[in-house]
Amino acid sequence: MTDSRTGLARRTLLKAGLAVAAVGATGCDGSGSAGEAGDLAEVSKGAMTDFTAGQQFTATEDLTFSTFFPEWPEVPYRKDWMVWKEITKRTRVKLEARVVPLSDYISKRSLQISAGDAPLLIPLTYVGEESSLTSSGAILPVSDYVHLMPNFRARVEEYGLQADLDRMRQEDGRYYLLPGMFQDRNPDFSLTIRADRFEQAGIAVPQTWDEVRTALRGLKDKNPGMYPFSDNYQGNSTLNFAAVSFGTRAGWGFGNGMVFDPATDSFVYGPATSQHKDLVTFFHSLIADGLMDPESYTRPPSWPSGSSSPASHW
Template sequence: MMSPSLLARPSRRAFTGMSIAATGLLGLTACGEDAGPDPSLEASSQDRGAMDDFEADQQFTATEPLQLSILWTDWPEQPVLDSWQIFDRIKELSNVELQLTHVPFSDVVEKRSLLISAGDAPDLIPLIYRGDETPFVSSGAILPMSDVVEHMPNFRRYVEEWDLGEMVDGLRQADGKYYMLPGLQEVWVPSFSLIIRTDVWEQAGVPVPRAWDEVREGLRAIKAAHPESLPLADGFEGQSLINYGGYAFGTRAGWGFGNGMVGGIDAPFEYAATTPEYKAMVEYYRGLVEEGLLDPESLSAANDGSGAGGVAEKFAQGTCFAASGSSGTAIEFAQALDAAGGDASTIRLIPPPGGPGGSIMGPRNFWHGFMLSSRVAEREDFLAILQFLDWLYYGPAAREMTRWGVEGETYAKDGDGRITLTEGYSLNAFDLNVGAEIDIQTDLGFSTFLSEATESRSLKESYNSETFREYVEDVLATLEPMPPWAPAPLDEGELERSALMATSLKDAVDTNTLRFILGERDIQEWDAFVGELEAAGLADYLELYRGARERFVRSAS
């Protein structure tokens, strides 16, 4: 995690193609008529503080002290403390001081938008998922990053080595440029899936459900053995369950709904929420609620970013035995169960179950990255800032540092590259050295969102449990990713026209999807619901995207 907007982002605890030559990033097929680099973005001549001949895997250190402002999201359970070392460590290594502008998790999307629109945003705007940048493209408030990636050798290297070129091409807007740089993942597996308590499922006769039909049968057996339970929960306002579950029905929903378009390759776009596949998904989860198998409260309880909506307590109390979550959520559940005297080893993250759409997962995707304020291009140290961000976001040594801290102090590496925390240091969020005096995340500021963006497989596995490594292997062995969603970048006028329509349509989809699943609206009113979407401008919305898709196909041919 895409992209869900940050408004529906999972909690802090929950976080947890075509090869091209490096130069190909600068010359990929354009989506529009104006794909050439902006000649005004000539960073080479704005080189105060920059390194000569900066290369991939090289330590970036500015030749003179620099400052860079950053929009910093504060999670409720993880405030920035005076004891945090991460900013001092970044400054020590790079000679760049980060200056924080704080925004709370609860309203980060709104405040970010206001700051950007007013021209008051900090230089660096992180925690950006693909699509988050689109509303700001036409205003000129953010920098076209595709014009300057020639100065970012680490980014270019891993796009090539990890076969991400086609996906990067998919970031391009109607003008042929992309305006955010994403977090790159060597291996893509769903961050969120189903977490089960294996002992209870084994007793039900369904050790590891591989399909949603098996999930339902297992839940029925568990309900029979534990009549007071509501054995399945979400905890993320329903958005997680229908996201990873929706793909199995051949649709997109929840966090993965995006612009709502499905198809577009062999047939015109359709709006996902009006398709038979979407209705089948809704009917399945509605049936679970009707049978008392799915906890309604977990679909509607607000998630303030501090956890999985109270589901951990239900795991500990023995009233819930399966729920949505990530590897971090699984640890949260395990810790709660252990504190209640249960067996924490029975908590397991399993691959998303298959369904009518097959044994599939969502399309390979990026993780969060960043945008830059267009003001950065006016700085005399523009080139140095690009080099710094390339090191921080994509340099292997920086990625390890933001995750683990200071080698020889907070962690050690053996000859095989295996990382262990030094005695006295813990990473409680991942159940490492629990009980040690200093937590490298909460006390020192490492392993925050800065560490999440770009990860090799080995780095991702270094802080996760053996069960997570098994999860990765299981997903790669049993599931196929869906093809990428068909690109259809909108031009400036189309973006303005689509904005209000997209919001009203998505609000109606979210509200009514939940109402149908909870049984608050009769499923016999489905056609009426589709009619409501049509009255809200669905035909015009579809026409916009179908036209944009046709234009994209013509320009790429």
């Protein structure tokens, strides 16, 4: 969902939610030990010899890597998803998913890493969660291998992100999460709607927050005894991505609260801005008008114990 109001954003963000760590007991070709960064000759199967920044990585031969796949209950895993074929088409790498129910992901991830039975790639790991997983040496520090990642290094240099990466380092001076980088703010989550309810009510899918309010009023008129909008995560999910289009930070995305203001070429504290007041005022009005369930901000979040990630719906 987009908004007619343009949000202020830092040029580039680090997102460690899509963190990929390699298991130390497995080499790049799926066998043997990867060892230290200098021991890569024996596990460089499929590597491009002249891989430089700006190139699409394509292995020189077909490869298969195993990966965890946390399965959302609302979206069961499907082996025939187009994304798997597209990854293989572009890179000659086939990903074999080890499907784990989302509710058990945190515990199974730790258990399988401790048992030396984890797949090669471990996604969905947030900053701070890796601390308890690295002491055994079962996880490879991705910082030892960035010299093999020219596109990654180029973006880090271009956007001046080395200091951000350094803050992710553990006591051994290395970092174990591979962050995703975006040139502009790119919220990972948005609103989920009941398309059948919208169609029955003759309401178009909203494209701005003003249209969201109008749509909610239409749904409320059709269902006067119900709240048309709810958040399962104490408002953190909705405010996380809504704040972007309002030009501030809130919810899970609050961080230190600082947002980049291109008008002054400086960072400002989001909650002290008029944009943040607009955000709070807007969602307060949804509660006041009976368009959003007030328990959205008080009910216990329905997310696996030990982790935090958003989802909103109506």
